[in-house]
Amino acid sequence: GAGVSQSPSNKVTEKGKDVELRCDPISGHTALYWYRQSLGQGLEFLIYFQGNSAPDKSGLPSDRFSAERTGGSVSTLTIQRTQQEDSAVYLCASSAEWGANQPQHFGDGTRLSIL
Amino acid sequence: SQQGEEDPQALSIQEGENATMNCSYKTSINNLQWYRQNSGRGLVHLILIRSNEREKHSGRLRVTLDTSKKSSSLLITASRAADTASYFCATDARGAQKLVFGQGTRLTINP
Numbered sequence: 216g217a218g219v220s221q222s223p224s225n226k227v228t229e230k231g232k233d234v235e236l237r238c239d240p241i242s243g244h245t246a247l248y249w250y251r252q253s254l255g256q257g258l259e260f261l262i263y264f265q266g267n268s269a270p271d272k273s274g275l276p277s278d279r280f281s282a283e284r285t286g287g288s289v290s291t292l293t294i295q296r297t298q299q300e301d302s303a304v305y306l307c308a309s310s311a312e313w314g315a316n317q318p319q320h321f322g323d324g325t326r327l328s329i330l
Numbered sequence: 331s332q333q334g335e336e337d338p339q340a341l342s343i344q345e346g347e348n349a350t351m352n353c354s355y356k357t358s359i360n361n362l363q364w365y366r367q368n369s370g371r372g373l374v375h376l377i378l379i380r381s382n383e384r385e386k387h388s389g390r391l392r393v394t395l396d397t398s399k400k401s402s403s404l405l406i407t408a409s410r411a412a413d414t415a416s417y418f419c420a421t422d423a424r425g426a427q428k429l430v431f432g433q434g435t436r437l438t439i440n441p
Contacts, residue, residue: 219372248428257418258373258431271428306372315422315429316361316380321372 217241219322221307227328230299236292236325240309247290248308248319249282258306264290265313294327302329334362334419334432342438349406351435353419354399362395363420363429364404373418376404409439 220239228234240247249261260274264284275281279297284290294301304324310317337352353362361380365373379386379395379402386393392405406413416436420429 250431257433260428260430263428308373313427315427316378318363318375318378319373319429320375323370323372 219307219309219320221305221322221325223325224323225326225328227330228297229330230297232297233293233295234297234327236294236305236307236327238290238292238307238309238322240288240290240307241311241320242288244309244311244320245287246310246313246317247284248310249290249292250306250308251276252304252306252324254303261292261305263313297327297329299329302327334421334430336417336419336432336435338435339433340436340438342440343409345409345411345439345441347409349409349413349437349439351404351417351437353402353404353421353432355402355419355421356400359397359421361422362402364391364393364402365418365420365431367416367418367434369415376417406437411439411441413437414439 222237247264250258252258262272262282266287267284279295282292304326306324308319308321310319334353334355343349363378364376367373377388377393379393390407395402416434418431418434420431
């Protein structure tokens with residue numbers, strides 16, 4: 216596709232369940248970013264990938280959160296033993312090169328609701 | 331705390347008027363970016379301004395940067411209903427390779 220694709224677009228699950236969110240970046244983009252956005256708030260940085268490696272995992276809220284990227288393309292964000300405070304929109308972005316001087320291209324996010 | 335803070339938090343104007351949003355940040359930066367977010371959608375990159383630039387234009391958008399005051403402004407001229415969205419500034423900190431986003435300004439253009 217032409218843009219960043221995220222799936223599912225919506226996810227409702229019970230507290231304590233594991234969830235897996237997927238991001239397909241723009242083809243050829245080296246860098247991939249995950250953010251979390253609570254209702255009406257700004258973006259909270261979670262993690263970024265340069266190729267398949269994640270130099271900066273400092274934004275992951277707890278050890279229940281993990282992410283991987285394989286083949287320099289698709290990335291998955293996994294949340295284990297979900298809690299109600301995990302409810303938010305999870306946004307993925309990619310950029311052609313890595314670095315804070317690069318425009319980021321965003322997907323429309325996964326809206327996660329924990330019951 | 332956030333590196334960038336937008337002001338005002340919300341702005342409502344009539345179609346055709348100009349809209350000005352401000353962003354302040356705390357530490358030195360290499361560049362600053364502005365993004366737009368329509369309701370329920372991802373962010374869209376609008377413009378990037380480097381620390382050695384003072385002003386940049388793109389269509390109806392004008393961005394200024396004052397590094398001495400650690401602030402930036404985004405001006406949208408001749409606003410349209412389609413400009414209704416949230417607008418975010420994003421900054422890096424020198425040496426950091428990630429962006430830090432502000433809380434955003436919610437702009438409403440009334441027809």
